Amino acid sequence: MKKLTLDKGDFRIFWIKNAVPILLIIFAISMVFVNRTFSSWDNISNIINEFAIYGITACAMTTAIICGEFDLSCASVFGWSTVLFCLTCTAFGVLPAFLITMLSGVVLGAFNGFLVAKVRMPAFIATLGTMTAIKGLAYVVTDAQPIKTENETLYAISKFNIGGITIVPLVFIVVVVIFIWFLKFTKFGRGIYATGGNYEVARLSGINVKFYKFIVFVLLGACAALSGIMYGSRIMAGWAPYGSDLALYCVTVTVIGGTSLMGGNGGVHRTIIGILFMGVIFNALTLLSVGGSMQKFVRGIVLISVIMFDAITSKRHKA
Amino acid sequence: MRTKKTLVLLLVLILTVSLISGCANQQKGDAPSAGSASSEDTPGGAKRIFMSSAYYTAPYGAPLQEAVQDKAKELGYEITIVDGEANADKQLSQFKTAVADGYDALIYWPGDQASTPPIVEYLNSTGLPWVALNTVVDDSVIDKVPCMIASDEVEIGRNVGRLMIEYFEKNPSDTKNVAYIEGSPGSSYTENLTKGMNEVIKGSGINILNEPQYAEYDPSKAMTIMEDLLTKFGDQIDLVVAQDGGMFQGAFSAIEAAEYVGKFGIICQGQDLIVKEKLLSGDLYASVAQDPYTEGSLSVEMLDKMIKGEEVEHWVVNPTGPIYADDVDNYSWF
Numbered sequence: 001m002k003k004l005t006l007d008k009g010d011f012r013i014f015w016i017k018n019a020v021p022i023l024l025i026i027f028a029i030s031m032v033f034v035n036r037t038f039s040s041w042d043n044i045s046n047i048i049n050e051f052a053i054y055g056i057t058a059c060a061m062t063t064a065i066i067c068g069e070f071d072l073s074c075a076s077v078f079g080w081s082t083v084l085f086c087l088t089c090t091a092f093g094v095l096p097a098f099l100i101t102m103l104s105g106v107v108l109g110a111f112n113g114f115l116v117a118k119v120r121m122p123a124f125i126a127t128l129g130t131m132t133a134i135k136g137l138a139y140v141v142t143d144a145q146p147i148k149t150e151n152e153t154l155y156a157i158s159k160f161n162i163g164g165i166t167i168v169p170l171v172f173i174v175v176v177v178i179f180i181w182f183l184k185f186t187k188f189g190r191g192i193y194a195t196g197g198n199y200e201v202a203r204l205s206g207i208n209v210k211f212y213k214f215i216v217f218v219l220l221g222a223c224a225a226l227s228g229i230m231y232g233s234r235i236m237a238g239w240a241p242y243g244s245d246l247a248l249y250c251v252t253v254t255v256i257g258g259t260s261l262m263g264g265n266g267g268v269h270r271t272i273i274g275i276l277f278m279g280v281i282f283n284a285l286t287l288l289s290v291g292g293s294m295q296k297f298v299r300g301i302v303l304i305s306v307i308m309f310d311a312i313t314s315k316r317h318k319a
Numbered sequence: 320m321r322t323k324k325t326l327v328l329l330l331v332l333i334l335t336v337s338l339i340s341g342c343a344n345q346q347k348g349d350a351p352s353a354g355s356a357s358s359e360d361t362p363g364g365a366k367r368i369f370m371s372s373a374y375y376t377a378p379y380g381a382p383l384q385e386a387v388q389d390k391a392k393e394l395g396y397e398i399t400i401v402d403g404e405a406n407a408d409k410q411l412s413q414f415k416t417a418v419a420d421g422y423d424a425l426i427y428w429p430g431d432q433a434s435t436p437p438i439v440e441y442l443n444s445t446g447l448p449w450v451a452l453n454t455v456v457d458d459s460v461i462d463k464v465p466c467m468i469a470s471d472e473v474e475i476g477r478n479v480g481r482l483m484i485e486y487f488e489k490n491p492s493d494t495k496n497v498a499y500i501e502g503s504p505g506s507s508y509t510e511n512l513t514k515g516m517n518e519v520i521k522g523s524g525i526n527i528l529n530e531p532q533y534a535e536y537d538p539s540k541a542m543t544i545m546e547d548l549l550t551k552f553g554d555q556i557d558l559v560v561a562q563d564g565g566m567f568q569g570a571f572s573a574i575e576a577a578e579y580v581g582k583f584g585i586i587c588q589g590q591d592l593i594v595k596e597k598l599l600s601g602d603l604y605a606s607v608a609q610d611p612y613t614e615g616s617l618s619v620e621m622l623d624k625m626i627k628g629e630e631v632e633h634w635v636v637n638p639t640g641p642i643y644a645d646d647v648d649n650y651s652w653f
Contacts, residue, residue, distance in 0.1 A: 237434040286417070292402035
């Protein structure tokens, strides 16, 4: 029988692989002692409700990054979706509005996918263009005005909660489970990793790399639309500039979680850690009465520290 | 080598955590750092005010937030101001965190009108005294706001319109052509200013040359727009109107570069230092007052009255009116 021991090397590997979650746990435990409110259910439910909306798109962004791609336009798809959802919700009701907005997100994502996979435009340029065009479209449709909806069913949905947890985190959990499942346990997921890991090798191995490049944008469009719907349902309003920090947020939590921007590795389960990390840090800063200017500075420092840590430990791990 | 790297990493992390704690203590003054600090926990029972500012980094936000801090200090309150980043969901979340943490009163600076109803509803449900600041809330909830401190944006626009008419009375022109630079599409401030201005200039013969041009309160964008307008309309322009001091600054740089200074009049809104300088030099015909410092101070004053159970007006209007070169000493500049 093999003796269960943890030598120095094992500990180092464990630390390298789990540094961010360990730091998150240490930080959260410290906060429990520093500020009693942090561990109150009101506050925990608040953190969960807050990160879930952007978290949905972050899952799709992680998948795109694993596939070696990136989408700047998700913020505009988000803003456009809040507008479209509110407009159609008032005109046709919640379910048709949901379906129309999701379809719109899929179509916009497919257009990005077409530009990148078929036309072979660099994702940065293609999505920069569509980002501007989609935001412009939202401004034109709404005459640049914020759109309200007073749909009673939507109002009831926005108020629905179980112990303070609204419907948004429940949707987020479903999305996370789906993403983790297909990335880890399906051929489709392996194709995404292979495409992002080495495009040419994957192509020569017979993997339909163009399909994977295309589909990650479709997923991103759909998830950005779903996030927009969730946001619209929370505040009962839509406007083109809503969610303008979404792309940056998604990349930040993906990197903090440990998914490499070079593609080919990482996972949505890691991004959840990044989302939790950011959610807890933001919440803690507010609870610690840290002012807005200092919050920005601290957030930047934390981000640099985590990325620097990841870079150094990964380098050492490879060595 | 490896040990050194580990030490560096640990140091960075320790610094980060220390920084966070340090910031907290700095903001709280002598307040104890452990536990949620409701007013009972703070020395002398000082009450705590929480403010979520949608436009924390906007030029108008800096003096406004400074005034909130100064007035709060003067009246013996502890104040925390956070950046709502014009994100209604984020602001709602910030307020929930603040309420959970036991703050005694709240200040809400909304990002836009349409998204205000759920937040107004939530703030009312807390039972805490609160005020809305700067941005007028949505019509559907305007009666539910206990106290709103905001400029009458339409009236500011009317003042701009009156100044335009006055300018053409003093500087007669056959064409009365105006190049008009606006703020952000869809923002209530931009829309209401234009609405008020149009109300007044209707039937006056004043002609707005350009389709809406939005510089989004960004001086560099205003400069680009002004360059384009000068290229397109050049000598046809009789008057330039900018919706705030920052955009005036950008537009003026373009006018200066194209050597058009003095060839037409300029009017703007705001109390920026550059506005004061150009009023005194005669490059700017007039400005319209909107004092962020007064607005910020009023918000804490009203909140103080509410905390003490005194009656407050439903809408406390931040004073406005024209400012000419002769009046500059009667106003604060930022």
